[in-house]
Amino acid sequence: MSQSLQVSAYDALASVNVGPRGHSLLPGGFGKTMLAVGPWSPTAVRGEGWRIWDDTGRELVDLNATFTSNVHGNAHPVIVAAVTRAAANGMAFGLPNAYEIEHARRLVQRIASLDQVRFANSGTEALQLAVRLARARTGRSRVIVINGSYHGWGDSLLPTMGAKAERGIPAGTLAETEVVAFNDVAALRDTVSENPKQFAAILLDLLPNRIGMVPPSDAFLEEAMKLSRQHGIALVVDEVISFRLGYGGLTTARKVDADLVCLGKMIGGGLPIGALVGKPDWMAGLNPMHADVLEHGGTFSANPLSMAAGMATLDLLDEAALTHIGDLGQRFRDRLVEPLGRHGWAPRGQGSLCRLFPAFARDNAEILALQKRLWWALYERGVLVAKHGVCAISTVMDTDVIDRTADLIADAVEQLA
Ligand SMILES: Cc1ncc(COP(=O)(O)O)c(C=O)c1O
Known part of the structure; x- marks a missing residue:
């Protein structure tokens, strides 16, 4: 087949426009790289x-x-009504709100192997928090990620995306991230076995989009679970995209014994959200009643609007x-x-x-x-x-x-x- 592709819209517009409707107010015309399908959109x-x-x-x-x-598509009437009610009731507060508990109840009901939830504002934040919890509990600093898996734009996890993605990340941080080839059981085993006491977490995506949406093999998952149990390494599953694939996500469908599961996107019903769902031993690091509680902020984490939209979404799904x-x-x-x-x-x-x-x-x-x-x-x-x-x-x-x-x-x- 010919590699010299011709798409008139893209080629013609490339020379005449910058960003959406030519806006120079945004760097390169765009508010985020994900939207840059060309010099114009x-x-x-x-x-x-x-x-x-x-x-x-x-x-x-x-x-x-x-x-x-x-x-559920755009502006689903049930979700719009839930958000409208929450907005009319005060938008966001400097107190805990009941929505947060009800949303958390739905998540742990869906992922039966896990018990506690902490909400954040994006998938990236949830993953960042998972890594911090794992490091704090294990007292170790290094994390294992799978080459090509995207886990958001946090410093610790971005090196999976290749050299270009490493710019702006300190060398010391990069050195803490070990990138292993996808589905390479021996490489995973050897990496951990060489120095098991260095690793705080193994990060997995059960349908990694950027790798091409192919699932990891059973053998790869088994090895990750075995190594995490043997060496006390947190097994962190990123279900920011894949949670919409089953009632309890792919973690439940593939029987993965995860310590921490990171969620986002769909569970906010179209509003900003992230969530960390985990086993109590690992989540204990977030307990404000403990003297050594970890730092986790977020003015709008668990805000009633995202919670209401997310709950309506889950109830419909x-x-x-x-x-x-x-x-x-x-x-x-x-x-x-x-x-x-x-x-x-x-x-x-x-x-x-x-x-x-x-x-x-x-x-x-x-x-x-x-x-x-x-x-x-x-x-x-x-x-x-x-x-x-x-x-x-x-x-x-x-x-x-x-x-x-x-x-x-x-x-x-x-x-x-
Ligand atoms: C698998 C996966 N993890 C994490 C993230 C980051 O989520 P967010 O964009 O909400 O920060 C994404 C975003 O696309 C993702 O696809």
Whole structure:
């Protein structure tokens, strides 16, 4: 297939615009790197159900779903009502609020192996807190991360993303992070065995998106669990994206004996959130009644609005809803396998998540370049995905929209080829 791709929207706009509507008020025109699909981007105006509209008047099928967060689509009436009630009741307080306890109750009911919750404002914060807890309890400083797994933008965990991501992180911090190859059981075993008393935590993602949405093997998970038990290393599972794949997330589905699970995105119902769910032994470091309590702040952590939106989201996401989006996801991938496969692309993922992956690409730079071009080809056809080709199916979709959208994706890939 030809590598000289041509997507008119991207190439033409590249020379004339800077950022969304040419805004020089934002560095490079963008508020975050994740949104930079080129030197220019449309801006969002409104969303309803599985549709959103941009400032050019274009209607888009929202498969981005705010980077997988909006599991019930945009402005779901039940979630809007819950947030409106919480807002009318005072927005946020300098006292504990009852929502926080009710949300926590839902999380530990879903992840039956864990007992306590601490809320934060993002997935990154939850992961940062997990690492601090692990270091404080073990008295060790080093952490093991899997090459290519994204765990947010905190200093300790970013080195998984390669040399470019290491800029601005002190050498001393980088030296505390050991990066192990994905699914390499021997490398994981050897790394720990060489000096087990150095490691505070092993970080795992059960469907790492940036690696290409392929699950870790049973053998890899078994080894991580064994090493963590043998050497008292915290096993930390990042379910910021994958929690929407099962009632108790993939931790429960794959029977992973995690000490700490980090959540975010979907559990906030579209509002900012992070959560650390853990075993009491590990969570004890956050008990303010203890003299050696760890520092964890966050003016808006556990704010009533995020809690209310999150609770409504979880209540709507029962087994029937999970089966519905899981079935739609399977149908979506099945319909894409052949037309994408013809051009070397693969619809990877599981359940309600799919990543449109250029399996023929030689390195990360080529993968990203291809996916940006696909993004624009899809945008021209009225479909919004994430910059990395991630598609997230929401409960408000049906077979009709899934089939039509899959056909538009097949057409876009055909055009790129
Ligand atoms: C697997 C994973 N972990 C952590 C994060 C960080 O979450 P947040 O963007 O809420 O800080 C992300 C964000 O995309 C993620 O995909």
